[in-house]
């Protein structure tokens with residue numbers, strides 16, 4: 144047994160474009176303790192509710208994260224709608240879910256690319272991102288933006304998607320599915336991927352539950368929790384929604400869960416498009432939140448459950464807005480998964496929780 | 506298990522058309538609804554200042570006295586709030602991006618000042634309206650007196 148050494152990891156590190164700093168206490172090549180630190184890019188977005196009114200804050204909420212930007216605007220809008228008791232037409236709810244599931248596909252493809260990059264499979268990385276561009280093209284055509292969509296307002300959505308266009312989107316996704324299978328084949332059946340990921344960063348179901356893990360990270364440890372099961376908005380009309388689980392609990396299981404979730408999202412979009420009603424897309428609500436009114440909401444972001452809380456004060460600005468993003472939930476689990484691993488596996492384990500530190504530091 | 510699972514795909518892209526374009530020599534077609542930049546049909550604009558109030562980034566400045574409307578393309582985040590809120594629907598979102606520039610400058614538009622004849626026509630119209638209202642009032646009062 145060698146002497147313990149501390150190796151600093153991040154906040155700038157080639158494998159991780161996220162400002163996360165870890166102090167890795169290593170003995171020989173084995174990590175025995177991990178001390179995480181965040182807070183390098185705190186932006187104070189929650190404080191901005193005092194300056195921007197409830198409608199303007201949508202554009203701030205969207206900028207919490209560049210990848211789940213649509214999810215944050217959706218989660219925020221749903222919370223404020225609860226606060227004021229606004230009814231959203233069914234079509235708008237379906238469109239929101241369709242965009243949200245598209246963001247999940249693009250987020251998971253982005254992550255799979257980064258994962259492949261982390262274990263050194265450059266060609267796979269490029270192909271994942273190539274497919275992701277197709278999803279961004281759909282966003283561009285339907286909302287006018289590739290990353291920041293500004294498609295939601297409080298009370299509905301800003302743009303409708305024609306039925307013919309919706310069918311075209313489904314056809315496009317079906318076209319992507321074939322290429323996606325080839326990519327998944329590389330992830331799931333390639334010997335070099337398995338040799339880097341199988342058995343790495345194991346987290347048991349008990350540990351995942353005790354540490355309150357969320358999202359695909361938890362589901363890979365067999366925790367059957369997915370906010371989409373709660374059936375809010377368009378999700379309530381799905382025939383049968385089952386979260387995708389795996390009981391293996393290692394990095395490989397996390398890849399497999401996300402890979403399967405992309406297909407699940409395509410199926411959800413297909414189902415919703417086939418039964419989308421025509422009752423309008425809603426319009427911007429003219430109400431203001433009552434003094435002391437409170438509302439909270441959870442939304443399944445690509446990385447897991449995101450919690451929103453809002454309190455009104457009778458003016459057009461909110462009194463308090465709070466978001467708890469999935470990555471801040473998952474950091475404890477990541478630290479646990481890192482304990483006892485090989486130094487060379489650290490980047491892979493960090494990446495398989497799909498960290499979004501920028502989201503953490505609103 | 507096995508290796509070279511991605512071989513087919515990689516070979517295909519080796520002989521296929523490249524996915525990327527040689528920007529800025531080549532550009533991709535812009536979709537119709539792209540949020541590029543805000544433009545104002547100044548003839549329609551009444552300089553009410555609602556767009557300035559709704560803009561989350563304070564990119565728009567409306568000066569009613571000087572008759573100018575200006576937008577700072579480098580502050581604007583293309584959210585489209587102003588376009589949706591304008592009561593005269595004079596704002597539109599054009600599908601081309603703001604061109605790169607060495608300095609950040611706002612783009613200002615002047616509301617054309619009405620010519621002498623237009624002003625005269627407007628004044629005449631107003632006077633006619635007042636006269637009509639006065640006549641109507643007199644008629645109403647006359648009717649009332651008759652009733653009484």
Ligand code: SF4
Nearest residue numbers: 550551553554556591
């Ligand atoms: S809201 Fe419309 S009419 Fe009013 S100042 Fe702006 S552009 Fe002009």
Ligand code: SF4
Nearest residue numbers: 560581582584585587
């Ligand atoms: S698009 Fe949004 S940011 Fe740009 S000028 Fe209009 S309101 Fe302001």
